[in-house]
Amino acid sequence: MRRAKTPAAIGILAALGLLLFLLPLAGLIVRAPWSQAFGELADPTTTTALGLSIFCSLTATGFALLLGIPLAMILARTRGTLRNVLRALTTLPMVLPPVVGGVALLLAFGRRGLVGSLLYQAFGIQIPFTTAAAVMAETFVAMPFLVIAVEAGLLSLDHRYEEAARSLGAGYWRVFTRVTLPLLRPAIFSGAVLCWARALGEFGATITFAGNFPGRTQTVPIAVYLALETKPEAAITLSLILLVVSVAILIGMRDRWLGAL
Amino acid sequence: MRRAKTPAAIGILAALGLLLFLLPLAGLIVRAPWSQAFGELADPTTTTALGLSIFCSLTATGFALLLGIPLAMILARTRGTLRNVLRALTTLPMVLPPVVGGVALLLAFGRRGLVGSLLYQAFGIQIPFTTAAAVMAETFVAMPFLVIAVEAGLLSLDHRYEEAARSLGAGYWRVFTRVTLPLLRPAIFSGAVLCWARALGEFGATITFAGNFPGRTQTVPIAVYLALETKPEAAITLSLILLVVSVAILIGMRDRWLGAL
Amino acid sequence: GNPCGDGCHGQFSITVFAAASLQPPFDTIAARLRALGTTATFNYAGTQVLTAQLTQGAQADVFASADTAHMKTLEDAGLVDGTPQVFAHNKLEIVVAKGNPKGIHGLADLARTGLVVVLADPSVPAGKYAQQALQKAGVTVHPASLELQVTGVLSKVALGEADAGIVYVSDIVTSGKVDGVGIPDDQNVIADYPIASLKSAHQGARIFVNFVLSTDGQTILKAAGFEGV
Amino acid sequence: MLGPNGAGKTTLLRALAGLDDMEGRVVLDGEVLEDTIQGVHVPAERRHAGLVFQDHVLFPHISVVENVAFGLRAQRRPQPAALARRWLDEAGLGDHADAMPRALSGGQAQRVALLRALATEPKLLLLDEPLSALDVSIRAEVRRELTRQLGSFRGVRLLVTHDPLEAMALADRLVVLELGSVVQTGAPDEVTARPRSRFVADLAGVNLLRGHAHGDHVSLAGDALVAAAEAGSGDVFAVIHPRAVALYKTRPDGTPRNVWHGRVDSVDLYGGRVRVRVKGPVPLVAEVTRAAVQELGLASGTDVWMAVKATEVSVYPA
Amino acid sequence: MLGPNGAGKTTLLRALAGLDDMEGRVVLDGEVLEDTIQGVHVPAERRHAGLVFQDHVLFPHISVVENVAFGLRAQRRPQPAALARRWLDEAGLGDHADAMPRALSGGQAQRVALLRALATEPKLLLLDEPLSALDVSIRAEVRRELTRQLGSFRGVRLLVTHDPLEAMALADRLVVLELGSVVQTGAPDEVTARPRSRFVADLAGVNLLRGHAHGDHVSLAGDALVAAAEAGSGDVFAVIHPRAVALYKTRPDGTPRNVWHGRVDSVDLYGGRVRVRVKGPVPLVAEVTRAAVQELGLASGTDVWMAVKATEVSVYPA
């Protein structure tokens, strides 16, 4: 296809936009004490935090998929004001400053919280300060991205595929798993990537709701924050390691998953 | 259309997902000292912070539109690995812990930063700790949402509309403003909403890069953070005010803009 | 008398970078100074954020830190004008829920099983001091969380998630939502709060520093739970 | 089933398949599928109704053979893939079994969609304009395949089409739907011989007039009269085949008892012949030879006389 | 312009409109629009080429009149909206001027798309299967409108179609494209009288055979011989009209010099007549009456004899 030449103005604006992302990154890379990077990587604190971060963000993405896809399905078939209200509610965790999100989670699921107090009295279970709390905080903050992407995918889905499947005798679950989910794959995948990225960088809600304990709730962003306090260079290195890991995963997965359909 | 009955399992999962959003919100609402809410609203610190938050988040959204749409256009027509790399770069600010994002912005645009030092030496301009810095921090953190949404919109756009316009004699800018932008409106709008919501809740990068000066850089999330230190009830009230404002705007705008097309 | 000593005239407008925990007394001090013609603008944040901002070239006249280590960082970077002066001390206290339902009377009680204890991380000053205090008392606790800020400890106790923690006296005074259990002086650690005017600060900086060190300033700080110098 | 756009053909098929809400009763081979009054609704997946859409709607994410096997798997038949492959082989599509649907041409895809529906051995086969999305050049081929497949299919077949050729070629019985109700039904020959609506007349390619019969003539709205052999009485339809309409430059004197004046509206090539649409008190389409068009110098706007023998007008009650 | 799927018809139109990259030279009224060798490329927006797509592609976000006015505004004509409204009024679409495109029926939308292109008074009008997305029932009407509009249009018109009727009705000159190159060009009658490819023969509805001429007969691949009046010599095409093919149950004795045996492959209704496709050494399609089909009991699989008079075989060099 022959397109009109892109005017310089568009190119310049795009370049400015890209610079806004690239310059800070360049700043980090220039200032990072690369000689220490390997030492940092060998540090058990780093590897533990990295492992926990990856575990928590993937688990949170898993929960977001489990709860978010059904939620998006309900949203997509709701009509009128109710839908706008539900949608706005889903967008809330994005507007809420994460620290307040953490406080809100404490008020709901903490030892004295609305639901948490019942759990504590009945089973002696306390959610905060556990890895489960970190996963929950990340799910809370990151799930909206998945829900919004999947809902958009559902709205643009051609429902005749599902109808064809039903008329071929497929019941709900067969249609859902063999037709709906595969057709939604691009939307689910891009939503999951956004969700995962957001969960990986989550800090405010996690520290407030789950606290900070190495190996249990200390994810990389929290470790980075602590390192900023005592050894800022290490913090920068740690952030870069997080970036490299996530970029590698992003580039690696995108083609494999989005390319196929 | 007659759909298959939604199995209970889907409904239950969706309800669980919704509860994850609703319970914390309920927690906030139950615990908020409503008697103080009006006093809080009358407090000039609150109103100043709210005004600044709205100004900064809207301006940041404006910049994100100005830079992000061209960037998305370039991304949408790039192919192969370069595209994956550019896309991953655009997703970075989401993965980066916000405080590190703030440090990165300082390293790039601070008085001693890569570009900031040049600006300072040449013009005596210093970006950090100004309202401009707050806007920049919010743009940095929130723009990816817009870029991703607009790029997705561009990829699913039927380019024959643009071709038809060209063959009718419309030059680049006429096609862009009269055809491309109007057709992209739903994508641009939903991207802008996400971007705005994220900018409104931004805290870590803003406090690090722009500081915490009432009336200049103290947005609501920063005011909330400070209030958490000294008077937690006020922090909760303030968050709820932020929520109400943003939900009102979200519900109000959605129908007007998305309904039309 | 004149709080700023000699050579203090006219209208000044200064910028103060101060640790977030200093907000209540410093806001009062600013109100008093404004009556005398000096307007102070504050940038309250965590000490380490402020340090990062200052080393990256932030323009400020006064820096009030919650510990000496960060002040030292700035001194080493050549950003401090003159010698920093300690303007307040803060002692540690055990923070418990209102009414002390768990009956905690000393550091030794923190080692009890079934008690949820939250401390600050050893890499932040409050955490480091708490660690020292526990060492002096010969107590080993298993904290549920190592908070990044003192306020994290405070709010977890205030919200009932934790049964006890170790914070500064001033935090408990400011909060009003929790009770404090004193730590004997032989186990306690005293935190120093240094203040300094910065390079290229103008004259108003001295006025602020002097007021903080004056009797009036010290009274305000004491009311907020700090110990004077 | 035939009907103009928006008549409700698709809606009816979807309701029969259980995909749309409806009011009424559907009984197939004695089994009640739907009964609003008694509150019966058999869900789509248990109706054994095969549905073929206008544009194939093959599942894009699985191979052709898996598409055909989809319904077999849903029915838990043994060896679904092998069975699906057999269906494809029989239809001469075996080579494409492992291709993805997007690699097929439009005609192949539509044939696979038909096989996918047939493979489940439905009791009811619903086809919604299965050929209309195809190019004219491959339509004939797919129509042949469809005829063959439908011929050997034993259940009830319901085909929606816009195309009269298709309807005549494939149908045992025509149902004409207009504005949501059935207006005419019967064997193809019957229906086209006695059209009861403009739509059917257009499909059959004949002129339809409506009027009131008085023994040997029919009076139309606007005072025009049409002489007919045995008109009967009451409200009637009158049908005149375009081939029966002769055109003249001047008023003809002759046996034809119907002679009207008019003005040529359009001239269209139609196969080897030409269809001339004439406006006037009795608007008709005449089918004449190319030679006649040149001889009479017919073009849009020309004044002409039309003559029709009374015996060529067939009249039946409205 | 005609051609099978994937022949490159759309690609050619797009290249002419300046929307696709191409190699070669395009000259319109003496103005060089494209010349790869000299590096000339006039961008699409300055070519004055009106393009009409298969499915209208009206801008969905502006009203019908604004759609028509779009090109006028781009050309900075005075009073674009009033002018656009005039075009719509003339075409009888004035009532829909303020409607949004999605409120139009398919036929109306396509007519508006045509007006949108015509309103800019292009020097070159490119139409890519403008009728193929329409229902059969409204296609005739839009075709009439198209004929009228194209008749009064003075620039170069290039119409792509799959439909032979459409081609005959609208074209002054046919261009047949296959596999990216022009295979035949000329007036419609010439092209259909002497098809040079299976595609054209199918369109013309005739049987095309290819072989080697030896005076009074043509030998086909596979040893079959076709007697023809004046075959000439060398590689030739032979054309036989389906109406010239007679069918018999037993081997006929008579004047026709060409008698072949075959087996019926399919029987299709075609208007009032029936087309019988026969497989055999010389595969042909015969057009016979319905009565003949019943009399001979023709069905798929029946053995038949075909007879064709030598004078009905027209032969011309390949």
Ligand SMILES: Nc1ncnc2c1ncn2[C@@H]1O[C@H](COP(=O)(O)OP(=O)(O)OP(=O)(O)O)[C@@H](O)[C@H]1O
């Ligand atoms: N019997 C009916 N009862 C209620 N609504 C009807 C009925 N028939 C048709 N409709 C309505 O008419 C509209 C058009 O119907 P439908 O799409 O079935 O027409 P169609 O005959 O398939 O047209 P096309 O030829 O364009 O495919 C639909 O919105 C449908 O809801």
Ligand SMILES: Nc1ncnc2c1ncn2[C@@H]1O[C@H](COP(=O)(O)OP(=O)(O)OP(=O)(O)O)[C@@H](O)[C@H]1O
């Ligand atoms: N002359 C050519 N040079 C290079 N590529 C060509 C040429 N002609 C056709 N193609 C390629 O063939 C493919 C099909 O072409 P195109 O879509 O133009 O076919 P078409 O004749 O319009 O088919 P349809 O009848 O299905 O619309 C395109 O991918 C095009 O790139």
Ligand SMILES: [Mg+2]
């Ligand atoms: Mg339909």
Ligand SMILES: [Mg+2]
């Ligand atoms: Mg094409």
